[in-house]
Amino acid sequence: MRTQNLTRSLLAGFALVVSTVAFAAQxxxxTAVYQVSRQGEAMGQATITLKSVGNGEYEYSNQIKGTSGLAAMLGLNSNDITRFRWNNxxxxxxxxxxxxxxxxxxxRTMQVNWSSKEVRVDEGKGPTTYAAAPGMVDRNTLPYALGLALHGGSQSVTLPVGVKQRVEQQQFKVQGSEAVKVPAxxxxxxxxxxxDSDKHFDAWYAKPYPLPxxxxxxxxxxxxxxxxxFSSP
Incomplete structure (x- = not known):
């Protein structure tokens, strides 16, 4: 039972780990590489890429591979891919x-029909539909949109985020400046x-990169x- 609970926790964590982005007018x-850990122990590596697919659309992917501990033993891997348009x-x-x-x-799959302004989410047990919101992102691209807003000087940010059954208006606030040391x-x-949630979430954004x-x-x-x-052509 303990192993099953830990596995569910690891699966949830891999699904919820979100990617980072660099800011530009376009x-x-x-490509960005991250070290992933759980409760202070090395767990795996995340590779995040952003590329243009033409016609004003972009593909943003986050691939995580379990390389240590239980994550490696279970062969734990995740692949999140978002296609988005650049709007405002x-x-x-x-x-x-x-x-x-x-x-x-x-x-999980999510499709947004911007003509009908409808979101369709399916996890294999039948689709859920709800109304889209302008500027809506998903949990994969959330830090991207947050980084853009912070780069523009915002100290408090509210983002419409499409989740399983609705659009959440998630709220974020700059708490202050801190010294951070990471492998980079x-x-x-x-x-x-x-x-707006009692679930702990912190992201540290630093110059010269407007990204966590x-x-x-x-x-x-x-x-x-x-x-x-982090590298960019």
Whole structure:
């Protein structure tokens, strides 16, 4: 039972780990690598990429591979892919797919029809539909949109995030400046927390990158990401 609970926690954590982005007037391709840990112990590595797919659309992927501990033993891997359009200098989700695998596989698909303004979410047990909201992102691209807003000087940010059954208006606030050391280097970073939920979420954004160099959350079992390297053509 303990192993099953831990496995569910790891699966949830991998599904909820979210990616980071670099800011530009238009998105530019990049690759970022993160160290992933759970409760202070090394768990795996996340590779995040952004690329243009043409016609003003972009693909944003987050691939995580379990390389240590129980995550490695279970062959735990996840692959989150979002296709978004660039609207009003911000991402707007068109499709989102999530696949998390260990000894079993969990999948979620989200499709947004901006003509009918309808969101369709399916986890294999029948679809759920609800109304889309302008500027809506998904949990994969959430830190992207948050980073853009912070780069623009915002200290408090509310983002419409499409989840399983509705759009959540998630709220975030800059709490102050802190020194942060990660594999990519040492930074003086702004710590941002989510303020509309009792679930712990912190992200540290630092110059020269308007993106989280570190992220931590309680949901999924105290998952933490630390930036290892970032490259852009």
């Amino acid at each position: 998105p530019t391709p990049f 200098n911000a991402p707007e989700t068109e499709t989102y797919t999530s696949k998390v695998s260990a000894f079993k596989t969990k999948q 280097g040492s930074f003086q970073a702004e710590r941002v927390t989510r303020t 160099v570190k992220m931590a959350q309680s949901e999924g079992g105290d998952i933490e990401l630390q930036l290892v390297r």
